[in-house]
Amino acid sequence: QDNRISIWSAGDLGNAGLNGEYHGEPHLLCDIQHNGDVMDMQFLDQERIVVASSTGAVTIFRHHQNNHTLSANHQWEKAHYHVDQDISCGGAACTGVVCNNPEIVTVGEDGRINLFRADQKDAVRTIDNADSSTLHAVTFLRTTEILTVNSIGQLKIWDLRQQRNEPSQIFSLAGDRVPLHCVDRHPNQQHIVATGGQDGMLSIWDIRQGTMPVSLLNAHEAEMWEVHFHPSDPDHLFTCSEDGSLWHWDTSTNVSEKPSFLHQGGRSTTYVSHSTINQSVVSAWLSNDPTKDRMEITNLIPNQTLSVNSLDVLGPCLVYGTDAEAIYVNRQLFA
DSSP, X not given: OOEEEEEEEOOOGGXXXXXXOBOSOOEEEEEEEESSOEEEEEESSSSEEEEEETTSOEEEEEEETTTTEEEEEEEETTSSBSSOTTOTTOBOOEEEEEEETTEEEEEETTSOEEEEETTOSSOSEEETTSOSSOEEEEEEEETTEEEEEETTSEEEXXXXXXXXXXOSXXXXXXXXXXXXXXXXXXXXXXXXXXXXXXXXXXEEEETTSOSSOSEEEOOXXXXXXXXXXXXXXXXXXXXXXXXXXXXXXEOOXXXXXXXXXXXXXXXXXXXXXXXXXXXXXXXXXXXXXXXGOOOEEEESSTTXXXXXXXXXXXXXXXXXXXXXXXXXXXXXXXX
């Protein structure tokens, strides 16, 4: 019932001991009450965080670093709504938010896409009936284009320069309309996009060709909640699921020589053949070059039973949150 936005200090990487264990407890710097469930959030800049609420509101909170307090900086109260913006109970959950300062894009259960600017009171652009189903996630493809995924298995590209309210391209999973929950694009090769959905499958798409995924990889046994390419080392991809697992997918070329870096029992390493994937670029994600014919998959938390709801990755650091009401930081991804 009582939800909060919290800023934590996970400490300084420089404090790690010789064998990588970390000295110094994480501690709460500040928190602030939040109305509704927190559906998504992202930093806009060094001190502002954009937060999506189940009430349909989108709020920018400012972290005052000098005295470690949080304050609500700006709010679009009914960014998402089912019936009418003026009805107090008609809010629709805002399911996803993505920032490219000063621009903020939000999507929601109402199938609406909003483009906000941090310094403007009203939406710069709203596509009211962007989708007839729930939009689950959004990310930037380029500075003027966004990708959305929805609850009937579609991936759509929207060009925000176009005034028309239709997507510029629609891609979809064949057959069953399995809801897609998450999307990320390859940081260097923007035509490569990864999505995950209700069936736990990882789909890799090449948006330059065809309307279907170039590969479908068996992954989790329940919903996949988040997918992220490593921002600086995109041969590595991370996914997490309702089934309590968090997988590290490694397509880097020297996979065959190197031992799995986490043998913690259970299903630690499996190999997936790449031979069924269309080949057109020199990316491991789309290639069937025999030297890259293997993909190493490691479950980073083999014995977890509760859902892993969210993850993020930067440098050697992975952070994830679970239904155990805990946040975990793994500081030695590539140890």
